[in-house]
Amino acid sequence: MEVVIVPDAKAGGELIAEAMAQLLRRKPDALLGVATGSTPLPIYEALAAKVRTGAVDASRARIAQLDEYVGLPAEHPESYRSVLRREVLEPLGIGMSAFMGPDGTAADVQAACEAYDAALAEAGGVDLQLLGIGTDGHIGFNEPCSSLASRTRIKTLTEQTRVDNARFFDGDISQVPHHVITQGIGTILEARHLVLLATGEGKADAVAATVEGPVAAVCPASALQLHPHATVVVDEGAASKLKLADYFRHTYANKPDWQGI
């Protein structure tokens, strides 16, 4: 696992957007796994800016969703499908025909989950998967004690996650669904490159457990330690509880320029 400490969220967004741009220059139809939440927004803004200036062409990119609320109609403004359409597809000029995600309104949720895992494999697998992290260490919606081998499936949210996400529902927790579909941890680990961005002191404990704690289902993000190409990008606040921060700074500062993340 590589840990990159950046000065702020904007710098993290720029670094990751450049890695995505480099991938798209190599593989224009790359399958990009995208995450929701506030944290990845600087990545999407930086990538959209590159598209606008012609620094990269994202028109052939394909987009895969990480997770979704169960029961919200697809057109609900806070369904993750709607959020991603607004925040990723439209700014990058990518049509919905290049988008894939689980169906949160399916009558048979389990079948929809299995169909999504199969579709990801059929599409050749995710090339680069963006991840945020919950305050409890969750990735996607894999809450603590999710199996590290899990596949896409339905999960029940913890109250903390519902409280954290109520801000997207007018601060009204009663509007936050209890159930979600999420790519499993085993599914996520199949992506070729995992890039987790965490910003702010509120994520510092979760980041420390992810990077320096044991691999343990109680901190789902710690599964990144099992991946051969995982990059954790953190700002100073999110890095503030890392005991090895100086080591990570030194290693990244002395990395060969050509290597990227």
Ligand SMILES: N[C@@H]1[C@@H](O)[C@H](O)[C@@H](COP(=O)(O)O)O[C@@H]1O
């Ligand atoms: N399902 C999403 C996660 O993918 C995201 O990482 C997390 C953190 O969100 P934020 O970046 O807003 O802190 O929120 C939700 O739970």
